[in-house]
Amino acid sequence: MKIWIDLANSPHPLLFAPVARELEQRGHEVLVTARDNAQTVELTRERWRDFVVLGGESPRNLAPKAAALTRRSLALRRWARSARPDVALSHNSYAQIVAARALRMPILTAMDFEHQPANHLAFRAADSILVPDVLPRGVIRRQGATARKLRPYAGFKEELYLGDFEPDRSVLSQLGLDPDGERAVVVLRTPPGRAIYHRFENPLFIEVLRTLGSQANVQSVVLTRVAEQRHMIAGLGLPNCVTPDHAVDSRSLLYAADLVIGAGGTMTREAALLGVPTFSVFAGRSPAVDQALQARGRMQRLTRPDQVAAVTKRAGDPEPLTDVRARGKRIIDVFLDALARL
Numbered sequence: 467m468k469i470w471i472d473l474a475n476s477p478h479p480l481l482f483a484p485v486a487r488e489l490e491q492r493g494h495e496v497l498v499t500a501r502d503n504a505q506t507v508e509l510t511r512e513r514w515r516d517f518v519v520l521g522g523e524s525p526r527n528l529a530p531k532a533a534a535l536t537r538r539s540l541a542l543r544r545w546a547r548s549a550r551p552d553v554a555l556s557h558n559s560y561a562q563i564v565a566a567r568a569l570r571m572p573i574l575t576a577m578d579f580e581h582q583p584a585n586h587l588a589f590r591a592a593d594s595i596l597v598p599d600v601l602p603r604g605v606i607r608r609q610g611a612t613a614r615k616l617r618p619y620a621g622f623k624e625e626l627y628l629g630d631f632e633p634d635r636s637v638l639s640q641l642g643l644d645p646d647g648e649r650a651v652v653v654l655r656t657p658p659g660r661a662i663y664h665r666f667e668n669p670l671f672i673e674v675l676r677t678l679g680s681q682a683n684v685q686s687v688v689l690t691r692v693a694e695q696r697h698m699i700a701g702l703g704l705p706n707c708v709t710p711d712h713a714v715d716s717r718s719l720l721y722a723a724d725l726v727i728g729a730g731g732t733m734t735r736e737a738a739l740l741g742v743p744t745f746s747v748f749a750g751r752s753p754a755v756d757q758a759l760q761a762r763g764r765m766q767r768l769t770r771p772d773q774v775a776a777v778t779k780r781a782g783d784p785e786p787l788t789d790v791r792a793r794g795k796r797i798i799d800v801f802l803d804a805l806a807r808l
Contacts, residue, residue: 469805470551470571472542472562473500473517476691477732479509480717481557481623484630484794485801486514492802497551499542499562504691505713512713518545521561523692539564546571553808557623558588567591572808576801578623581751585609594804598622600758619800621793622755624735626801629791634718641708641719643685649706650724650779652678653737654688656695657729657749668749670771671729672702677771679704684777689716689733724780727768730756738764741785745774 469489471482479500486496498517500510503524510517521538525531542565546554554566558577564587566573575588576596589595589610597606599618606616638645654675657668678686679702686707690696696709720726720737728734730748738744738759745768746756752767759765768774 467553468495468497468549468551470497470499470546470549470554470562470566472554472556472559473498473506473510474556474559474561475501475503476505476509476713478557478559479506479513480627480630482555483513484627484798488798488802489805497549499545501538501561508713520545535561535564539568543568553805555805558582558584560584560587563588563591574804574808576623578755579753580605580609581753585611589615594808596801596804598755600754602754617800617804619797621797622735622739622759623797624732624739625790625793626797627794628717628736628739629787629794631715631717633721633787634715635722637715637718638722641687641710641714643687643708645722648779649683649685650777651722652684652686652725652727652774652777653719653723654686654726655728655731655733656688656690656699657747658691658731668729668747670747670749670768673771674727674747674768674774675699675702675704675707677774678777679706681777682706687719689714721784725774725777727774734765735759739785739790741783743780
């Protein structure tokens, strides 16, 4: 079977790499397309030799977003008509879903955020939908995730791929940080400023950066989403803050961190699931997956900058990767079973 995976955002290459590897080991052919958005292509290139780049970054406003989605869906439709895949697989790649539906191709999508307005499009068009079992059934049912389509799984999507690496001990040195010193390493992930579910600024994130910048015993790494965020943070003139202009081995970086501060999203949950002390400054409605991690004591909500006014090195080690890998294997099996049922 030819399985088409579309990678529309930076987390997707990591998410689907172990799924694709398992599919190929079982004799299936995997076709990959990627959107030139944030670090998606760079991360795809690290994992696939052959893939096709179609589409670019998402514009800021809704009307240009819709136009970009239309252009990309048409380009994907033309590509798929030639490549002739049997099934479409993505993590709510709206352009792929529109293109595949136009070609009457079976669609499997995954999603883990119930407050995404575009779920109404993806869930209604998809044939099968994979979601963490903590998502509220009533909310996603109103978005089109009917009981017939729904394939809930135990755990979090980040667990699928989180253990699929060996920590690179040199990651801090590569960024110009001291891996053996007494200063605490804080990793920050910027807010998803262009996402349609996060259409407002997050001033708390900047206040937190300034609070960390005043601490001589802290060294910070800020992983930005778009170039303007990197330029804005550089303009703050913080002496202990690094903003890489290229994709880094984020899992190794999180594994080495003493504290992770994210504005919601995948990287924040990755850190929490690795057992690294984690704060979220997400300014929107808290998703069910984050609420579940908070209830389990793996993540805290950060509401004031003075909560990080005295950062120290972490007390314990992260989660053993053998445990993380075992949880990931179970979720991979759910993905493969859902594909087999289409």
